[in-house]
Amino acid sequence: MTDVLDNGRVQAAIDPSRGARLTSLIIDGHELLADEGSFPMVPWAGRIRDGLLTVDGVTHQLPLAKDGNAIHGLGRDVAWERTGDGAYQCEIGAPWPTSGLASLTYELLPGGIRTTLSWDDGTDLPCSIGLHPWFRRRLDVGGDVALTFDPDAMVERGDDALPTGQLINPTPGPWDDCFHFDGAPVLTWPNALSVSLSSSAPWWVVYDIPVHTVCVEPQTAPADAFGHPELEPHGPWPRSTWFEISAVDAVL
Incomplete structure (x- = not known):
């Protein structure tokens, strides 16, 4: 069953059975999200090379995606428990090397939504978490979305599309890349809506190759970090991060 939050200007729908993901986000009458919605990535965000994670000298095999790497954590497709209005939690363990509790909350803002994701396994072992929104390239009216952001560095990718471990100067798009910056990227759909994205996480993945969608994803660490x-x-x-999507008053 889908849960709905509504303050008149903003309506959000959450599906607890599919990773407690946002399946709909409507601001000022415009649906922002594509069919994939916006899902949590926990206890890792992005890809892990070959799905192999070594902790304290022990190597753990994580589930592999079609490209032969582990991707986007263990919480995005499983059922989460509803613990309150807009609040959810999920227990996660093997094949991750620790067992812990992921918590996810949604709070409507006057012109947007704030999402908070946390991971608690009682240890200080490595983890990375993030949110993965799939924005529509075009809304019900107006033109194609434009992304404005000012990164100070970009994670270099090797021939296998995974990080080399080096930071480089940002290159022109299209992108399937991770950037470091402290500002707030802005998505503008001409003659429709403009939203500002902000997060406590300093890393952002921008994936704008698909024809119909654009992803701008805050992460606490790059893929394969x-x-x-x-x-x-x-x-x-x-071990926690917040992410806000807020309408900007001026629309170009």
Whole structure:
């Protein structure tokens, strides 16, 4: 059964049976999300090379996607328990090396929505988490979406499309790439709607290759960061993140 949050200007639908993902987000009458919705990535975000994760000298095999790598965590397609209005949790364990509790909350804002995702396994072992929204390239009116953002660095990808561990100057799109920046990217659908995206996470994956969708995904660490010390956080691995999608008053 789908849960619905509604404050008059913003309507959000959540499907607890499919990773407690947002299946719909309507702002000012415009549906922003494609069929894939927006799902949580936990306890890792993005890809892990060959699905192999080594922790304390022990290598763990994670489920593989069609490309031969592990992708987007273990919580996105399973059922989550509803614990309150807009609040959900999911227990996750093997084949991940630890067992823990993922928590996800949705809170409507006057012109948008705030999503908070956390992971608690009682350890300080590596983890990465994030949100993966699939935005429509075109809304019910107006033109194709335009993305505005100002990254200070981009994660270099090798011939296998996975990170090399190096940071480089950003290159022109189209992208399936991870960027580092502290600002707020903006998506503008001309003559329709403009939204600002903000997050506590400093890494963003931009995937704008598909014809009908654009993804702008906040992550606490880049894909495959576990195998690249240069991409790992300085200090503890972040275990929570928030993500806001908010309408911008001026629409071009």
